[in-house]
Amino acid sequence: MAAKEQAGQASRLASxxxxxxxxxxxxxxxxxxxxxASAYIQRVVIGLGISIILVVSLNLSNxxxxxxxxxxxxxxxxxAYTAAIxxxxxxxxxxxxxxxxxxxxxxxxxxxxxxxxxGVVALLIAFLVGLSLMRLSGPYVSVATMGFLVIVQVILxxxxxxxxxxxxxxxxxxxxxxxxxxxxxxxxxxxxxxxARSAYxxxxxxxxxxxxxxxxxxxxxxxxxxxxxxxxxxxxxxxxSLWAHFITSFxxxxxxxxxxxxxxxxxxxxGMGSVSGSIIGTAIxxxxxxxxxxxxxxxxxxxxxxxPVYGASQILMAVIFVLVIIFWPKGLLGDRELNLGRLFIKRxxxxx
Amino acid sequence: xxTFYYLLQQLINAVSIGSLYALMAIGLAMVFGILRLINxxxxxxxxxxxxxxxxxxxxxxxxxxxxxxxxxxxxxxGLIMERVAYRPIRGAPDVSMLLTSFAVTIFLENAAILLFSxxxxxxxxxxxxxxxxxxxxxxxxxLDLIAIVVAGILLxxxxxxxxxxxxxxxxxxxxxxxxxxxxxGVNVNxxxxxAFAIGSMLAGVVGLLWSARxxxxxxxxxxYPVLKAFVASVIGxxxxxxxxxxxxYVLGTLEILLQGLLPPALTPFRDAFVFVALIILLLFRPNGxxxxxxxxxx
Numbered sequence: 001m002a003a004k005e006q007a008g009q010a011s012r013l014a015s016x017x018x019x020x021x022x023x024x025x026x027x028x029x030x031x032x033x034x035x036x037a038s039a040y041i042q043r044v045v046i047g048l049g050i051s052i053i054l055v056v057s058l059n060l061s062n063x064x065x066x067x068x069x070x071x072x073x074x075x076x077x078x079x080a081y082t083a084a085i086x087x088x089x090x091x092x093x094x095x096x097x098x099x100x101x102x103x104x105x106x107x108x109x110x111x112x113x114x115x116x117x118x119g120v121v122a123l124l125i126a127f128l129v130g131l132s133l134m135r136l137s138g139p140y141v142s143v144a145t146m147g148f149l150v151i152v153q154v155i156l157x158x159x160x161x162x163x164x165x166x167x168x169x170x171x172x173x174x175x176x177x178x179x180x181x182x183x184x185x186x187x188x189x190x191x192x193x194x195x196a197r198s199a200y201x202x203x204x205x206x207x208x209x210x211x212x213x214x215x216x217x218x219x220x221x222x223x224x225x226x227x228x229x230x231x232x233x234x235x236x237x238x239x240x241s242l243w244a245h246f247i248t249s250f251x252x253x254x255x256x257x258x259x260x261x262x263x264x265x266x267x268x269x270x271g272m273g274s275v276s277g278s279i280i281g282t283a284i285x286x287x288x289x290x291x292x293x294x295x296x297x298x299x300x301x302x303x304x305x306x307x308p309v310y311g312a313s314q315i316l317m318a319v320i321f322v323l324v325i326i327f328w329p330k331g332l333l334g335d336r337e338l339n340l341g342r343l344f345i346k347r348x349x350x351x352x
Numbered sequence: 353x354x355t356f357y358y359l360l361q362q363l364i365n366a367v368s369i370g371s372l373y374a375l376m377a378i379g380l381a382m383v384f385g386i387l388r389l390i391n392x393x394x395x396x397x398x399x400x401x402x403x404x405x406x407x408x409x410x411x412x413x414x415x416x417x418x419x420x421x422x423x424x425x426x427x428x429x430g431l432i433m434e435r436v437a438y439r440p441i442r443g444a445p446d447v448s449m450l451l452t453s454f455a456v457t458i459f460l461e462n463a464a465i466l467l468f469s470x471x472x473x474x475x476x477x478x479x480x481x482x483x484x485x486x487x488x489x490x491x492x493x494x495l496d497l498i499a500i501v502v503a504g505i506l507l508x509x510x511x512x513x514x515x516x517x518x519x520x521x522x523x524x525x526x527x528x529x530x531x532x533x534x535x536x537g538v539n540v541n542x543x544x545x546x547a548f549a550i551g552s553m554l555a556g557v558v559g560l561l562w563s564a565r566x567x568x569x570x571x572x573x574x575x576y577p578v579l580k581a582f583v584a585s586v587i588g589x590x591x592x593x594x595x596x597x598x599x600x601y602v603l604g605t606l607e608i609l610l611q612g613l614l615p616p617a618l619t620p621f622r623d624a625f626v627f628v629a630l631i632i633l634l635l636f637r638p639n640g641x642x643x644x645x646x647x648x649x650x
Contacts, residue, residue, distance in 0.1 A: 068447045068450075132631060132635045136634055139388070139590060140634060140639070142450060143582055143586050144586075144631050147583070148631075150579065151623075155621065157620075261454050261458060268451060312462075315463060318455040319459065321455040322456070325448050325451065325455075326441055329444055
C-alpha cells in the first residue's frame with residue numbers, strides 16, 4: 001500500500017512538475033515569439049491560439065458528450081459580431097452602422113467586457129437552442145445543429161442594421177495580441193480539462209458511451225449535454241471575438257462550412273475526447289495548412305518550377321482527413337490524455 | 353377566380369420544387385438506410401452531371417445526348433465515390449462517415465474550382481425547357497411541368513423497382529437489417545452499389561433540371577440542393593424512402609407558403625424559418641414524420 005501511495009505521489013509530483021515545465025516552455029516560447037519572431041510567425045502563433053480555443057471548446061461538446069455539433073461556428077460568429085459591434089469606435093459606428101439602435105450607437109466598450117458579453121450572449125443562445133437540440137441524438141443532432149449554422153448565416157446576411165449584411169464588417173480595432181489569445185487559451189484549457197475530470201465531466205462521458213446505462217444510473221443526460229454545449233458555446237464565442245479583433249474586417253461567409261470543416265478536421269485528427277489531443281491536432285493541422293498554403297503559391301526547386309495551384313491545399317487537406325479516418329479512426333490520441341508525468345518517471349508496477 | 357388561379361399557380365410551384373427535393377432526398381435516404389451514412393457529397397453529384405452536360409452542349413452535342421451523358425457521369429461519380437471513400441470506412445461510427453462525406457465534398461468542389469474556375473457559366477438550356485406555357489389565365493413554366501412529370505415517372509419506376517425486383521427487395525432487406533440480409537445470401541456490396549447508382553442517377557436528373565431552372569452552373573452549385581434534401585429527408589425520417597418523398601413535397605410546400613405569407617421585410621429570412629420549422633418538428637417527432645423509433649435494446 002505504502003509503496004503504491006508513494007508511486008502515486010511521485011507520479012503526481014512529476015505530473016505537476018512537468019505541467020510547470022510545460023507552462024514555462026509555452027511562456028518562454030511566447031516571449032521569444034513576441035521579441036524575435038517575424039510578423040508572419042507572430043500571426044501564425046496568434047491564429048494557432050485562436051484555433052486551439054475553438055477546438056478545445058468544440059471537443060467539450062463533440063468529444064465528451066458525443067453530441068456531434070456542426071453548428072459551433074455559428075457561436076463563433078455570434079461572439080465575433082457581438083464583440084465587434086461593442087468595440088467599434090463611435091465615430092466609425094456612425095459611418096458603418098448608421099442604423100444601429102440608439103442605445104448601442106453610443107456604446108464603445110474595451111476589449112475584455114466586449115468579449116465577455118459576446119461569450120455570454122452565445123451562452124444564452126446555446127441554452128435556448130440546446131433545450132430542444134440536446135434531446136436529439138446521432139445524425140439528427142448533427143443535422144439540426146447544422147440548421148442552426150444556416151439560421152445564423154441567414155440572419156447575419158440579412159440583418160443589415162446590425163451586421164452590414166453580406167458586406168464586409170470593417171474597422172474593428174486590432175486589440176488582439178499574443179497575450180490576450182494565449183491567456184484565453186490557458187483559461188479554456190484549464191476550465192475544460194477540470195470540467196472533464198469533475199463529476200459533471202464523468203456524467204458527460206457516461207452519457208456518450210452508453211446513454212441508457214447512464215440514464216439507469218440516474219444521470220440527467222440532457223442536462224449534462226446542455227452544460228457542455230453552453231460552456232463550449234461561451235469559449236467558441238470568445239475565440240470569435242479574438243478572431244474579429246485580430247483580422248479586423250470580415251464578412252458572414254467567414255463563419256460557414258469551410259471554417260466548420262477546418263475546426264472539425266483539427267478535432268478529429270487530434271482525437272475526440274482528449275484535451276491534449278485537441279491541442280496537438282490543432283498544431284499539426286495549422287502547421288500543415290500554413291506549409292501547404294505557402295507551397296500553393298508556387299515553388300522554385302532549382303530546375304523544377306512548380307506553378308501556383310490555388311485550392312490545391314484544400315484538396316490535400318481533404319485527402320489527409322479521409323486517410324486519417326480510414327487508418328486512424330480515433331485520431332492521434334483517441335480519448336486518452338497525454339500524460340507528461342510518464343515521460344519522466346517510470347510507473348512502478350505492483351504485483352499483487 | 354384570380355385567387356383560385358393564384359393558388360393553383362403556387363401549388364404547381366410547390367410541387368415542382370418539391371419534386372426536385374424529393375428526388376435528391378431519395379438518394380440520401382437509400383444510402384442512409386443501408387449504411388447509416390449521411391452523404392453530404394450527394395450535392396456534388398449534381399455538379400458533376402451538370403458540368404458534363406454543359407461541356408458537351410458547348411461542344412455542340414444535342415441536348416438529349418448531353419443530358420444522358422450528364423446523368424451517366426453523375427452515376428459513375430457516385431459509384432467511384434462509394435468505392436474509394438466510403439467502402440474503406442464501412443461500419444465506422446456515424447460521425448466519421450458524415451465527416452468523410454464532408455471531406456469528399458471539399459475535394460470535389462475544389463477540384464471543380466481548379467478545373468473550371470470558380471466563376472459560374474451560363475447553362476444553355478434548350479427552348480422547350482425555358483418556355484412559359486399559357487393555359488387561359490394560367491402561366492406555367494414548362495420546366496415546372498417537366499420536373500413534375502419526370503419526378504412522377506421516376507417515382508413510379510422506383511416503387512416498382514423496390515417492390516417487384518429481387519435487387520429492390522434485397523435493398524430494402526439490407527436497409528432493415530444488414531446482418532440478417534447478408535445471412536439470407538444478399539450480396540451487400542452489390543446492393544450498396546445499386547443504392548449509390550440509383551441515388552446518383554436521380555441526382556444527375558435533378559442536376560439538369562436545377563441548372564435549367566437557375567440558368568447557370570458553378571462548382572458550389574450542389575450545396576443548397578443537398579442542404580434542402582437533408583432537411584427533406586430529416587422531415588420525412590432519415591432512411592425512409594416514402595419519408596424522403598413526403599419530406600421533399602412538404603419542404604417544397606413550406607417554402608412556397610413562407611414565400612407567399614411572410615411580410616416582404618422577412619422574406620430574405622425564409623431559409624432561417626425553414627430550419628426553425630425543422631427544429632420544432634424534431635422536438636415533437638425526433639425521428640421525422642415517418643421515421644421509426646430505433647430503440648436500443650439493453
